[in-house]
Amino acid sequence: MSAEEEENAADLKIGDEFLKAKCLMNCEVALILDRRLEQLQQMSDDPTNQLSQVFEKSHQYVKRFSRYKNQDAVKQVREILSRNKLSEFELSVLGNLCPETVEEAIAMVPSLKVIAFACCV
Amino acid sequence: MVFLEVEMQGNVVVHPDQLDSKGLLLRKGIILRLLEDIACRKASQEHGYYIAVTALNSVAEGRVQELTGDVVFPVSFNCITLKPSKGEILLGTVDKVLRHGIFLKSGPIENIFLSEKKMEDYKFVMSEEPKFINDRQNSRMENGSRVRFKVLGIKWMEWDRGFQMLATLTGDFLGPI
Numbered sequence: 399m400s401a402e403e404e405e406n407a408a409d410l411k412i413g414d415e416f417l418k419a420k421c422l423m424n425c426e427v428a429l430i431l432d433r434r435l436e437q438l439q440q441m442s443d444d445p446t447n448q449l450s451q452v453f454e455k456s457h458q459y460v461k462r463f464s465r466y467k468n469q470d471a472v473k474q475v476r477e478i479l480s481r482n483k484l485s486e487f488e489l490s491v492l493g494n495l496c497p498e499t500v501e502e503a504i505a506m507v508p509s510l511k512v513i514a515f516a517c518c519v
Numbered sequence: 520m521v522f523l524e525v526e527m528q529g530n531v532v533v534h535p536d537q538l539d540s541k542g543l544l545l546r547k548g549i550i551l552r553l554l555e556d557i558a559c560r561k562a563s564q565e566h567g568y569y570i571a572v573t574a575l576n577s578v579a580e581g582r583v584q585e586l587t588g589d590v591v592f593p594v595s596f597n598c599i600t601l602k603p604s605k606g607e608i609l610l611g612t613v614d615k616v617l618r619h620g621i622f623l624k625s626g627p628i629e630n631i632f633l634s635e636k637k638m639e640d641y642k643f644v645m646s647e648e649p650k651f652i653n654d655r656q657n658s659r660m661e662n663g664s665r666v667r668f669k670v671l672g673i674k675w676m677e678w679d680r681g682f683q684m685l686a687t688l689t690g691d692f693l694g695p696i
Contacts, residue, residue, distance in 0.1 A: 418525075421522070421523055422521070427570070430599065431570070452568050453558065453571055455626055456570045456571075458626075459627075460626070490522075491607075495610070497692070505692045506692065
């Protein structure tokens with residue numbers, strides 16, 4: 399139980415197996431899944447066969463919640479956010495939730511407090 | 520909610536009739552089998568939900584299983600996964616509104632419960648459609664509304680191969696959007 403307790407996104411504590419992983423924003427996942435759908439349609443005669451429920455639900459979800467639709471916009475968002483010395487996780491959360499103010503951003507990603515404080519001093 | 524692209528190791532079992540002396544067809548067989556396996560596996564406690572395989576990195580030497588004649592290939596592949604963690608802020612859609620709270624859905628995660636005790640400024644209103652209303656902020660949650668919430672706790676359900684979650688609106692900038 400203790401190991402589970404320690405995984406807390408608020409403190410940027412995520413499991414070891416994910417430290418090396420690349421975080422993706424909703425809009426990026428939407429692009430990847432769109433393309434996957436096309437590929438599957440070409441590859442097999444019966445595309446519904448390989449589509450899991452998890453895939454379908456995630457696809458619907460990212461389509462509904464991603465703010466940026468075209469590929470260039472998505473690239474730009476990542477580029478602009480990555481200028482700011484954020485961790486992958488912070489970057490993705492900001493890209494997904496699009497906070498409008500500093501207070502909102504800190505409420506969404508509490509680990510940003512350190513950066514915000516450093517900027518003020 | 521953050522999706523992760525993780526590199527994973529696994530075994531793919533290929534049936535003898537899918538084996539082909541031409542390399543490319545064998546690779547196709549392995550890929551199809553891998554996709555099918557991942558689709559069936561749905562999720563695990565360790566990695567979270569498996570959403571899509573993005574790349575097959577390497578295929579090692581296959582081993583023949585003597586009894587069945589199947590060939591087992593150890594493979595390394597990239598997969599997009601989604602693992603919710605405690606304290607994270609997620610977006611979801613309202614699925615069901617009950618007197619005691621709301622059931623939310625967020626992508627592959629179903630069964631997210633937001634108890635009325637965790638949103639004290641919202642009051643249950645039974646009209647044609649049941650909903651939760653906050654008079655001061657003039658905001659409401661009903662079927663289909665989009666809500667930004669925080670994860671209070673997670674439980675892995677082995678029989679269902681999925682996660683169950685408790686949500687809260689206690690915190691700044693949380694609520695319907």
